[in-house]
Amino acid sequence: MNKTVNDFCGYYNAIYNNPPSGSNDEDILNLAMAKWDSKNPAPFPHLRAWNILKKEPKWASVPNEVATAKRTKTSESGSCSAGGSTAHCQIDINDDPIYDEDVLPVHENERPTGRDKAKNEAAGKRKGVGSSGGGGSKASSKMDELINEFRSFKDFAAEKYSHKKTVSADYARAEDFRIIRLDLDSVPEDEREVYRRMKEEVKKKLTS
Numbered sequence: 001m002n003k004t005v006n007d008f009c010g011y012y013n014a015i016y017n018n019p020p021s022g023s024n025d026e027d028i029l030n031l032a033m034a035k036w037d038s039k040n041p042a043p044f045p046h047l048r049a050w051n052i053l054k055k056e057p058k059w060a061s062v063p064n065e066v067a068t069a070k071r072t073k074t075s076e077s078g079s080c081s082a083g084g085s086t087a088h089c090q091i092d093i094n095d096d097p098i099y100d101e102d103v104l105p106v107h108e109n110e111r112p113t114g115r116d117k118a119k120n121e122a123a124g125k126r127k128g129v130g131s132s133g134g135g136g137s138k139a140s141s142k143m144d145e146l147i148n149e150f151r152s153f154k155d156f157a158a159e160k161y162s163h164k165k166t167v168s169a170d171y172a173r174a175e176d177f178r179i180i181r182l183d184l185d186s187v188p189e190d191e192r193e194v195y196r197r198m199k200e201e202v203k204k205k206l207t208s
Contacts, residue, residue: 005050009059011035012050176202 012032019028036044044050053059179202184192
């Protein structure tokens, strides 16, 4: 999924950063899907995952500031107008650049935490938990929770064993009564001696 989403983000971000004139977000997505279909034999399978990941720093597109500004510097006034054609733009390289914060916002994407930094932060948190009273309280609470879960499981296991033992006792009692009521004449001759002894054992158990 990671590779597939990365590939699709490459198609989408390329179109997003240089969109056709008059296109909206839906048009850009449709163009990216068409690009995917032209490069792959199967449709893009992770659209829902991409909708969640596309705003994360790793997958988010970097705005094309030149395309976003769309400004043209005219030769007469030296001012910039939005939506002009770059073919008529005349720029003097000796002029100081003009920045308009309202037209050209600067976006600073927060980079994901590196692996080593994340490990160090996690180690620091564990150390802090071990040395602070608040951490000890949380650890104690977690231990109590685990103990309660163990007790619940132990009670359930004991109840299950008791039920199984009761069922086994009921089954053994029913088998004893079946042997007592058994008519030896209906038993094959070679098995009569065995059932006769079984009946005697059951009688002894019931009368003891």
